[in-house]
Amino acid sequence: MAIQNSNIEEIRTYAKVLRLSNLRGNCSEIIHNAQIDKPSYLDFLLNILKLEVNTRQLNDLKRRMRKAKLPKACDLDKFDFNHSSGLTKYQFKQLRELVWLDQLYNIIFMGPSGTGKTLMASGLVRDAVMSGYKAQFITMDNLIEILRMKDVSSSAMCAYNNLTKCSLVAIDDIMLMPMKKEEAISFFNLVNTLHEKTSIIITTNKAPTEWVEVLQDEVLATALLDRLLFRCDVIKLTGSSYRMENRSGFLKQKEEGGNNDD
Numbered sequence: 290m291a292i293q294n295s296n297i298e299e300i301r302t303y304a305k306v307l308r309l310s311n312l313r314g315n316c317s318e319i320i321h322n323a324q325i326d327k328p329s330y331l332d333f334l335l336n337i338l339k340l341e342v343n344t345r346q347l348n349d350l351k352r353r354m355r356k357a358k359l360p361k362a363c364d365l366d367k368f369d370f371n372h373s374s375g376l377t378k379y380q381f382k383q384l385r386e387l388v389w390l391d392q393l394y395n396i397i398f399m400g401p402s403g404t405g406k407t408l409m410a411s412g413l414v415r416d417a418v419m420s421g422y423k424a425q426f427i428t429m430d431n432l433i434e435i436l437r438m439k440d441v442s443s444s445a446m447c448a449y450n451n452l453t454k455c456s457l458v459a460i461d462d463i464m465l466m467p468m469k470k471e472e473a474i475s476f477f478n479l480v481n482t483l484h485e486k487t488s489i490i491i492t493t494n495k496a497p498t499e500w501v502e503v504l505q506d507e508v509l510a511t512a513l514l515d516r517l518l519f520r521c522d523v524i525k526l527t528g529s530s531y532r533m534e535n536r537s538g539f540l541k542q543k544e545e546g547g548n549n550d551d
Contacts, residue, residue, distance in 0.1 A: 311344040312337060353418045356451060359426050365412035368405065375400065375526040376409075384409075385416055390457055390488050395517055397491045400526035406492035409526070410459040413490060417457045424457035432460060433468070436475035453482055459490035464503040473504045477513050484516045491517065 297316050304313035312319065319340075323333055365385060370378065383389075389396070396413075398406040410426065417424040427435075435452075438445035452458055468476065483489060495503065497518070501510040 309341050310348070311340045315340075350418070353423055354415075356423070357414055357418050357425050359411050359415055360407065362408055363411035363415045363426075365409070365416065368408060368412065375404075376524055380524075384413060387413075387417060387420055387422075389522075390417060390422065393485060393488055393520060395489045395491070395519075395521040397493065397497075397517065397521060397523045398526055399493055399496065399523060401494055404526040406494075406526055407461050409524075410461055410490045410492050414457060414459045422456040423454060424459070425452060425455050426459045426461065427452070428461045429463045429465060432479075433472050433476070436472065436479065449479075452479070453487075455487055457488045457490065458483060459492070461492045462494075463491055464493050464495045464500050467503055467505065470506070473506060473509055477509055480513060480516050484519075489517065497523075 297320065300316050301313050304310075304316065319337065328336065365381075368381070370376075370381075376384075384396070396410075398409050400406055414424045414426045435445050435448045439449045440446070480489065497514050500514065501507050504510045504513070
């Protein structure tokens with residue numbers, strides 16, 4: 290038994306060197322199961338390699354999902370067509386197939402609050418991550434903060450670099466508030482960096498023609514739109530606000546006949 294324990298520890302050591310995390314963490318259990326099931330040498334080795342690949346794929350998915358920074362509501366399987374129009378079920382299916390992502394197309398979801406823009410954008414990021422892509426969802430406020438701090442903060446620069454390495458970047462609620470000149474230039478520079486390397490999803494409640502007013506620079510707005518709209522579908526979402534129609538509160542109504550205490 291002492292020799293066996295010694296051998297197990299040696300296997301764990303080699304597994305650590307080779308970064309075989311599943312074998313390292315479950316060595317004793319794998320050997321115990323093999324002693325019971327008595328697989329052939331070929332099946333034993335094949336099972337070890339399969340488990341290792343599955344573990345790596347799962348860990349990679351978890352890592353990419355963390356970096357995607359998704360909101361809680363991002364599952365497109367729950368998208369409700371009864372509260373949003375402007376997108377047919379066929380178009381919805383096309384979007385989820387992600388062919389446009391390989392072709393480096395951009396998407397702009399435009400419409401009033403509550404019509405599903407954020408859910409669509411974050412949901413497509415989730416679909417991309419589940420399909421093996423590096424993708425990230427970010428609000429415009431957080432993006433502006435990263436752009437503002439990246440030259441003086443290592444964490445902001447790291448966040449910026451992560452964005453530039455993505456296959457898909459979804460930016461939520463752009464052009465909601467007026468931008469300072471330096472913020473607008475930094476935003477344009479990022480879009481220019483991502484142009485024809487990364488697909489971009491934009492959500493906005495303003496038509497592209499209104500962006501000049503927000504950016505306060507017609508030349509900059511034109512250059513930005515030139516890059517975003519070069520290969521792009523603009524999807525105008527309309528309908529009732531899902532959040533307002535399904536809002537909930539914690540205050541309970543007073544029962545009929547109850548005391549009217551002040």
